[in-house]
Amino acid sequence: MRAACRSMLQVLAVALGLTAVAAAVANPPERQEREALRVCADGNNLPFSNQAGEGFENRIAELMAEDLGVPLTYVWAPQVMGFVRNTLELRVCDVMIGVVAGYDFVQNTNPYYRSVYALVVREDSELDAARLSDPVFAGRRIGVVAETPPLVPLRRTGARVQGYPLMVDTRVRAPVRDAIADVAEGVTDGAVLWGPLAGYYAARQDPPLKVVPLVDDDSDATLDYRITMGVRRGEPHWKDWINDFIERRQGEIDAILREYDVPLLDRRGRLLDTDEGDGA
Template sequence: MIRGSALSLMLAAALCASAPAGRSASAAEGIPTEVLRVCADGNLLPFSNDRQEGFENRIAKLIADELNVPLAFTWWPQTIGFVRNTLRTRQCDLVMGTAVGEELMQNTNPYYRSTYALVYRRDSGITARTLADPSLQGARIGVVARTPPSAVMLRHGLTNLEPYQLDTDTRAHHPAQQAVEDVAAARTDAAIVWGPIAGFFAARQSVPLAVVPLKDEPGASPFQYMISMGIRPDEPDWRHWLNDFIVRRQGDIDRILGEYHVPLANADGSIRATSAKAEVSEPDGYRMADYRAPTPPTLRGAETVGPEEVERLAKAGAVLVDVLPTPPKPEGLAPGSRWVPPPHRSLPGAHWLPNVGYGAPSADQEAYFRNSLEALTAGDRKRPLVVFCQPDCWMSWNAAKRAVALGYQAVKWYPAGTDGWTAAGRELVTVEPEPKVAN
């Protein structure tokens, strides 16, 4: 769990060594049917507290509501021994936040990706957007010891550090929060802390603070981490249910994260704006421009699905339709040179129909889409179609909507696309565009 002032990826090996083995699958409790018991820290905002004011408290409430069971918390400081004394002893059934790949627990699919962030006063004269910015040279910068930014800072000659202790009892100390408050009070010039902590506490200060989410740097410790929920390793049905919940309620989860000013990163490392604004509404027609932008969480006439449901549908004979457009030919090629597009990687068994997701496709593109679907389904309008491209891709939304308009009765829209597939630990394969089918 990345908490800045609590557990860190740096402690994963020590934690794993101290954790006892889980019970056998035969002892699995599975999906909660009487009460949802969540393991949480009672004093660790913005994540959780015993007044249930954190974003993890609120997301847990969404889960309990869908299960139609009461919500209860087992409180324990998130430091060494947290998992051993809560989840492993079956005092509770779910940890709301853990870094993907941490071996103490079985991970669900990630439900957000965040990053470390640089915080400074807007009136300080610092204008940095990266750690290489000259305005940071000589600045007194707060950092929690042994977290990833501490090593990266040295690469950029940032040696005037104000260290904060990593391993603390959260009932009394909050080093990352203190680092942000020290910036606001001008005791330090800047700080680099885990993004959810940076965004939440920066918004609470009386002076304006800049919060700059950081991108990963080649060859350096990563700043960005995918965050999942954690359960015991012998509960596959519970994991499956939670993964489906994440897909169904991702829009609600994102809105909650926005209210807490959590900086979010896309799978490609780019930073996306997060706010508490209302979710994107479905337009009456097709999206006509800006195709790589946040999409609605739903599509009338189609069902929104996640990677596990896509895998199940594929095994049952659904047609997987990838509508990512072909990459444009680079400008500035030498005359007479031959350009070979990079190979396209997609879901196993997918059929690539490029350039069919535009809001106003050409007559040829529309015929290509219509005839290809007819051939791939053998004319069966009831055969399930799974339409996708990448996250925040209106091309897939448009194409799925167009399939509904063509009379297909089992259209599934997979908004997470290929990025969501790999984030769930699944492999991609190289595919070629489907050949045109004669009318």
């Protein structure tokens, strides 16, 4: 009987040991030294990022790498379903530069900017609205990305919604760019799009389109969002370093965002003037 008990205890000890080893492999201790800034990014997703380094998230990543004093490297993947699982969770990269606050699949840093959905119209358009509840939308053809917050209130006001897909392989399709082109060509009367996308693409039309940030919207839709960086859970020191970086270099971050025509809001949700700072 004693021999059997000893055998069972030995088996249990081995099993517990193997469990501990597996847990250590699955959740290794946080790295204290970094030989490179390894960024998880979409390689064809302007104005955020692309493989040529032309996006504002590329520029912010360069600023971070300079601050860390290490080289900048990327792991490129289309930002579709499974992006976090195939990049950050596999530990092939260490940070996502743009993540909406509250996103459940990562640990969020402090926000480094705040923006809002915006109406995009031609400069000569009669469509002048600062709220999605405005009856002027009734009967108008308005471009909206599928499953985004403006969709329901626009339908409620009687707009004729022109939909564009949300989840796409950015190597193949660019729905927001298509939505902006449709406004410029008169296919639609306007579009209501996420501010950074609206501002960037509208400014690059010839002639540029008018962008109206919907800061005064009174519908029940949530249109403004704080944007953070995303890191793995269990990495408090890395999160603290990024928070410190954001605080120290917020002015430079804001300047980069303005170069890309991102509508920036202050902490109270008010639109910032171009010469103001502290957009998070």
